Amino acid sequence: VDDLRLAELLAGLSLVADLGMGLEPGEAGRAAVVAMGVAQAAGAESPRDVYYTARLQHVGCTGYAHEAAALLGGDEIAVKRAAVRTDFPDPRDVLRTYLPALAPTRAW
Amino acid sequence: VTRLRAAGVAAIRGRDLVQGYSAANSEVAARTAERLGLGAGVAKALTDVYEQWDGAGPPRGVRGDAIAQPARIAQVAATAALFHRTGGADGAVAAVRRRAGGALDPSLAAVLVRGGGRILRALDGDDPLEAAVAAEPEPVVRIGAAGLDRACRAFGEAVDLETPLHRGHATGVAALAAAAGERAGLGAAEVAGLRRAALVHDLGRAAVPNGIWERPGPLSWADQERVRLHAYHSERVLARSGPLAALAPLAGMHHERLDGSGYHRRAAGDALSVPARILAAADAFQAMTQPRAHRPARSRDDAAEVLSAEARAGRLDADAARAVLAAACSAVRGEITSQQFDGFRAAFPDFRATILDQVAEGDKVVTRKVFHGTHLGSFQGIAPTGREVEIQVIDIVRRRRSDRRALELRRPPRPARPARRGGGDRVLSRAGRRAPRSAGPRVRRRAWTEIPRAAFRADRVARIIPVRRGMSMRRCVALLAIAVSAALLTAPAAGARTKVVVAGGPPPAAVGPTGTVRFARDLDLNSFFRNQVTINVGDSVRWAFSRRVVHTVTFLAPGQSRPTLEQPDPAHPYTGFTDALNQPFWFNGQPSLLIPPDHAFPQGGASTDGRKFHNSGLSAPAFKPYTLKFTRTGTFRYICLVHTGMQGSVKVLSKGRPVPSARADREARISEYRKAVDKARDLARFTPSGNNVVAGHDSGAVAWFRFFPAVKTISVGQSVRFSVSSKSEIHTVRLGPDAWQDPSQADLVQAQPQPSGPPRLQFNGLIFLPSDPPPLLPPYTGANHGNGFLNTGVIDTNPKSAPPGSVNITFVTRGTFLYECTIHPGMQGTIKVT
Numbered sequence: 001v002d003d004l005r006l007a008e009l010l011a012g013l014s015l016v017a018d019l020g021m022g023l024e025p026g027e028a029g030r031a032a033v034v035a036m037g038v039a040q041a042a043g044a045e046s047p048r049d050v051y052y053t054a055r056l057q058h059v060g061c062t063g064y065a066h067e068a069a070a071l072l073g074g075d076e077i078a079v080k081r082a083a084v085r086t087d088f089p090d091p092r093d094v095l096r097t098y099l100p101a102l103a104p105t106r107a108w
Numbered sequence: 109v110t111r112l113r114a115a116g117v118a119a120i121r122g123r124d125l126v127q128g129y130s131a132a133n134s135e136v137a138a139r140t141a142e143r144l145g146l147g148a149g150v151a152k153a154l155t156d157v158y159e160q161w162d163g164a165g166p167p168r169g170v171r172g173d174a175i176a177q178p179a180r181i182a183q184v185a186a187t188a189a190l191f192h193r194t195g196g197a198d199g200a201v202a203a204v205r206r207r208a209g210g211a212l213d214p215s216l217a218a219v220l221v222r223g224g225g226r227i228l229r230a231l232d233g234d235d236p237l238e239a240a241v242a243a244e245p246e247p248v249v250r251i252g253a254a255g256l257d258r259a260c261r262a263f264g265e266a267v268d269l270e271t272p273l274h275r276g277h278a279t280g281v282a283a284l285a286a287a288a289g290e291r292a293g294l295g296a297a298e299v300a301g302l303r304r305a306a307l308v309h310d311l312g313r314a315a316v317p318n319g320i321w322e323r324p325g326p327l328s329w330a331d332q333e334r335v336r337l338h339a340y341h342s343e344r345v346l347a348r349s350g351p352l353a354a355l356a357p358l359a360g361m362h363h364e365r366l367d368g369s370g371y372h373r374r375a376a377g378d379a380l381s382v383p384a385r386i387l388a389a390a391d392a393f394q395a396m397t398q399p400r401a402h403r404p405a406r407s408r409d410d411a412a413e414v415l416s417a418e419a420r421a422g423r424l425d426a427d428a429a430r431a432v433l434a435a436a437c438s439a440v441r442g443e444i445t446s447q448q449f450d451g452f453r454a455a456f457p458d459f460r461a462t463i464l465d466q467v468a469e470g471d472k473v474v475t476r477k478v479f480h481g482t483h484l485g486s487f488q489g490i491a492p493t494g495r496e497v498e499i500q501v502i503d504i505v506r507r508r509r510s511d512r513r514a515l516e517l518r519r520p521p522r523p524a525r526p527a528r529r530g531g532g533d534r535v536l537s538r539a540g541r542r543a544p545r546s547a548g549p550r551v552r553r554r555a556w557t558e559i560p561r562a563a564f565r566a567d568r569v570a571r572i573i574p575v576r577r578g579m580s581m582r583r584c585v586a587l588l589a590i591a592v593s594a595a596l597l598t599a600p601a602a603g604a605r606t607k608v609v610v611a612g613g614p615p616p617a618a619v620g621p622t623g624t625v626r627f628a629r630d631l632d633l634n635s636f637f638r639n640q641v642t643i644n645v646g647d648s649v650r651w652a653f654s655r656r657v658v659h660t661v662t663f664l665a666p667g668q669s670r671p672t673l674e675q676p677d678p679a680h681p682y683t684g685f686t687d688a689l690n691q692p693f694w695f696n697g698q699p700s701l702l703i704p705p706d707h708a709f710p711q712g713g714a715s716t717d718g719r720k721f722h723n724s725g726l727s728a729p730a731f732k733p734y735t736l737k738f739t740r741t742g743t744f745r746y747i748c749l750v751h752t753g754m755q756g757s758v759k760v761l762s763k764g765r766p767v768p769s770a771r772a773d774r775e776a777r778i779s780e781y782r783k784a785v786d787k788a789r790d791l792a793r794f795t796p797s798g799n800n801v802v803a804g805h806d807s808g809a810v811a812w813f814r815f816f817p818a819v820k821t822i823s824v825g826q827s828v829r830f831s832v833s834s835k836s837e838i839h840t841v842r843l844g845p846d847a848w849q850d851p852s853q854a855d856l857v858q859a860q861p862q863p864s865g866p867p868r869l870q871f872n873g874l875i876f877l878p879s880d881p882p883p884l885l886p887p888y889t890g891a892n893h894g895n896g897f898l899n900t901g902v903i904d905t906n907p908k909s910a911p912p913g914s915v916n917i918t919f920v921t922r923g924t925f926l927y928e929c930t931i932h933p934g935m936q937g938t939i940k941v942t
Contacts, residue, residue: 004256004351006144006249011237012349013263013311019341020270020314024193027186029240030231034192034220035185036243037227042219044181047245052146053153054182055240059137059266078317084190087203089164089210 010055017058022081028055058084134158136266143262145255153178160211172213180213184220187212188228197228237348253300256351260307267314271321273399274313280398282306285383285390287435291628292386292427293792293812301355302383306390308352309359312341324401336371339363343372358384362391365423385425389415389432392424408436434629452592456481456497479588488593497592605647606735607773609756610637611661611727611748612654619652625781628812630934632657633784634748634836635809636756637777642767648737649758653727657811657932660707660749661724661734663716672909673749674871677702682873688894693873694881701871703857707749708869710734718744718760726750726857726869751836752906754809784810801937803832803839803903803929811837813929815937824922824941830900831914838904838911839929840875841937843888844897856931875930877901878915887918890925899930 014028021027035054039047087093137154141147156170156179163171184204191203201224208217220227233239251259264278286303294302313321316338320331327335343360346352361375361384368376370388380388396411406414412433419429481497483490610619613632632654641649651661664670676699685693703726712722715737724734738744738760748754761767768776788810795817796802802816811834820828830841856875859867878901879893880886885900892898902911919925919941929935 003250004252005241005244006251006255006259007241007244008350009251009256009259009352010349011241012345012347012352013259013308014240015237015345015348016263016267016311016314019312019345020267023190026236026240027189029236030189030192031182031186032240033185033230033236033243034189034227035181036245037223037230038181038185038216038220041223041227042181042216045177046149048249049147049149049153049176049178050181051244052141052150052249053157053176053178054185056137056141056146056150056154057157057179057182057186058133059140059154059263084186087207087211089160089162090206 007051007055014055014059017056021058021084022078023058023084028058031055031057136269140262140266143258145251145258146249149176149178152176153182155179157182161213162210164210175213180216184212184216188220189231192228192231197225200224200228257300257304257307260304260352263311264307267311270313271318273321273401274310277394277398278307278310280394281309281387281390284394284432284435285387287626288386288390288428288431289383290626290789291431291434292382293628293789293814294383294386295789295793296786298383299789301358302386304352305355305359305383306387308346308355309342309362309387309391310338311345311359312338312343315341322401326402336363340372358387362387364388366425367422369423380425382425382428385428386431389419389424389428390435392418393432393436412436452479452481452487452589455485455487456483479592488589490593605643606650607641607643607647607770609641609649609651610654610777611651611659612636613656614654616652616655616731625778625785627785628788630813631785631788632811632813633781633788633809634659634751634754634811635780635784636661636746636754637780638756638773639780640743640757640759641773642759642761643738644761644763644765644767645739645741646737646763647760647767648735650733650735651724652733653731655731658726658728658750659754660726661736661746662707662749663712663718663722663736663744663746665721666719668721670747670752671707671749673707674701674703676700677870680868680870682877685873687879687897691893693877693879695873695877698873698877700873701876703869703871705866705869709866715739716744718742722746723749753836788812799826799828801828801830801841801939803830803841804834804837804932804935809836813932813935815929815935818936819938819940821940821942822919825918825920826941827916827918828939829914829916830903832903832905835905838902838931839935840900840902840931841915841917841927842875842897842899842930843892843917843925843927843939844895874899883912885915885917887920888925890921890923896925902931 011029015025017023018025018027032051032054035050036047038044039050044050134155134157137157138151141150141154153176156175159168159170159175159179161172161175161180163169187207188200188204190200192200195202201221204212204217204220208214208221230239230243261279261282264282268274268277268279282303285306286299289299289302316334320327320334323331339360339362342362343356346356346359349356358381360372361380364370364373364375364380364384365388366376366380366385368374373379393411393415396406396414397408399405415424415429415433418424419426479497483497608619612634614627615637634657636651643649653659678699680700680702681697682695682700683697685696687693706721706723707725709725710723711725712720714735716722717740718738719740722736727734738758741760741762743757743759745755745757791805791810792812792814794802794805799820799822801820804812804814805816822828832839855872857869858872859869861867877899878885879897879899882901885898886892888898890896898917900915900917903913903915904911905913907913919939922941925939925941927937927939
């Protein structure tokens with residue numbers, strides 16, 4: 001029992017974050033794979049920290065779900081899905097990608 | 109214009125939203141990483157992972173290199189991976205390039221842009237999860253069983269954060285399910301698995317939008333479908349979670365019902381294992397005691413009623429529901445967890461405040477508590493002494509109006525008229541001794557003594573306020589601190605000491621904690637804890653008797669062989685036993701079974717040199733501790749006269765030689781308990797073959813008060829062979845229409861007062877002897893002796909004793925017949941004859 005790998009455990013548990021962010025299953029795993037490639041090419045200081053940061057970055061997806069749903073009155077998962085795709089510094093991308101997800105269902 | 113306004117509102121809300129959610133996200137993620145033991149580096153990076161390179165981003169506007177490097181790499185990687193899905197390597201590179209210098213670190217973005225095709229080729233495989241596991245850098249992170257538990261808890265709690273309605277759900281279900289599993293006799297490994305499954309059973313809820321959980325009105329068909337899928341998602345997530353994969357089916361069954369009305373599989377009956385039944389009941393109970401969007405939280409009593417009704421309706425398993433309710437009850441039993449006592453916890457790591465007794469009258473509550481702890485840290489300037497401190501407190505406080513419901517719900521069926529008001533304003537919190545009876549208000553005990561102690565929620569008690577001229581909770585605590593200090597400072601001079609040994613299973617409250625060891629209601633241990641206690645000459649040993657079963661502590665004289673507890677007494681034959689038909693039982697005129705005074709009552713005085721007979725006498729009914737001082741070195745063995753095989757020893761060293769500290773003894777005692785209870789759990793999974801029913805499976809030191817199996821179905825005309833597998837216990841099987849209800853014949857021992865000296869004690873013939881002359885019992889018709897009474901008398905495993913090792917009963921009438929062991933109340937079974 002003592003040599004369980006955390007990475008194997010997280011393989012499944014990070015699916016929770018994918019579900020909560022409205023992402024395709026396995027997205028966190030894919031990000032970790034790419035992150036290791038970037039870390040190697042960039043000579044990162046701590047590959048281990050890079051790896052687990054990439055795997056866990058959306059694990060907090062539930063932290064704000066209550067407030068988000070209250071603000072949006074509905075499907076906060078759809079909004080989060082749009083948010084991760086949005087390039088926020090670019091106003092055009094916010095208009096194009098993010099805003100449509102915010103007000104799709106309700107007459108304001 | 110309307111459209112424009114909508115966009116404006118959405119933009120404002122959107123900004124708040126991004127701000128709030130990225131802050132909350134990163135905080136939860138960082139905390140999860142800490143709990144997984146990943147260290148400060150990962151936690152810091154996760155805190156930063158929503159920041160933007162140009163500093164324009166939420167949550168805190170950290171910019172540039174101030175964002176932890178792992179976070180910057182993860183951002184680049186996540187962007188590339190996301191857009192790789194739709195646009196391939198080109199799309200990924202374009203998306204990263206577009207964000208370089210804005211959201212993303214330009215130098216890291218350049219690394220990806222340069223290495224694009226090569227780096228992204230790693231995504232070509234079919235299974236991203238396998239690829240991710242393979243990508244972990246060496247040395248890989250490994251966790252043990254404890255780490256696995258922490259991970260389950262961290263994820264369970266993270267998902268429960270989704271809505272305030274769910275907060276604490278996973279941990280609540282886990283505590284209930286594990287405790288219920290222990291009560292149901294699951295093995296230690298199964299309980300550990302059940303606890304983990306309970307912690308993660310609702311992970312799939314993350315897939316359901318919060319708006320659905322928080323919608324007060326009825327759900328649409330589509331939303332109901334999404335809700336039902338959460339159990340499926342839990343199962344699928346766990347199936348991919350390496351060490352948790354084996355628990356996936358169990359966790360996925362938490363909404364299944366015995367009659368097939370649950371989801372997501374509509375599994376029914378035998379498809380639901382015992383752990384699955386317990387999990388379903390625990391989940392249902394916990395959910396009911398929490399609010400949901402369409403209803404407020406139910407009180408524990410209401411929830412208990414609903415749970416019982418679900419069991420009666422055949423949707424939940426009755427045994428599982430019972431175990432969960434018992435666990436829920438004991439979870440609130442008298443443990444005070446108020447943070448007012450944090451100061452004590454620092455100095456007394458095992459500090460416990462236990463409510464011994466609580467009586468309510470009007471809006472006042474009288475509480476007798478005992479505070480207990482081992483002094484291992486500095487307290488009020490007093491250096492650690494290693495002493496165990498126990499302080500009794502009685503206080504009277506007035507409940508707040510808002511807490512009234514808690515008590516009214518528990519009012520017994522026929523409340524007595526409330527006692528006079530007034531005169532009740534004096535207080536009454538005295539540490540270290542009882543409040544004088546006359547000083548307190550008169551309290552009608554009778555009205556409330558039926559209230560189970562467990563019915564009071566400890567956290568409510570911690571919130572109560574004192575009566576006028578009484579004390580605030582803070583002052584009560586301050587007073588307690590003074591009392592504890594005084595107790596520590598008035599320590600007896602080093603010299604003669606007394607060590608405590610517990611005789612039998614769960615220790616009496618005064619002895620103190622058993623660590624994490626929990627005793628099932630029908631479990632006892634026929635052993636002494638610690639089994640060997642070491643003292644110096646002149647020290648004493650005090651045996652505290654578990655209140656569950658009768659024991660003795662008996663030192664035999666050198667050369668004396670083990671006596672049997674009882675002796676046939678021809679001078680006082682049994683007389684006057686008649687059955688429901690008024691016919692005398694066969695054993696009238698037979699010698700009665702006398703418990704000689706030497707065995708029943710204390711013998712040999714208060715100190716011993718190990719050369720003569722010393723006996724505590726029977727521990728029941730007073731369960732008074734027995735103390736013996738040892739005046740000579742040597743190792744002295746002792747036995748329990750009631751339970752063959754139950755023995756212990758006292759090792760007496762000369763003065764000044766080191767002996768284990770009280771703390772070491774306590775830890776060893778707890779460890780011995782743990783071993784015995786673990787063994788017991790394994791033993792509980794025992795199913796005899798054929799038409800055998802075995803009473804009280806055990807291994808000598810461990811005794812289950814159960815019949816295995818508890819329900820036996822046979823065809824009419826068949827026999828059941830009842831036997832005992834215990835080496836230390838004896839049992840009986842008594843059938844009768846009122847076998848489960850009538851305690852009047854349950855007095856195992858009858859006492860006859862004598863003109864002088866102690867009463868004469870004999871075993872009750874109705875319990876100890878077969879109802880019909882041995883060696884064979886008549887067939888059971890359901891109407892034996894006029895009312896269905898049939899008693900096997902004692903069955904034991906001792907080949908030398910008079911009672912048999914097994915008994916056959918032939919059932920010749922269809923029906924359901926209840927029976928019990930008359931020696932161990934509550935030990936019950938059922939024979940179904942079809």
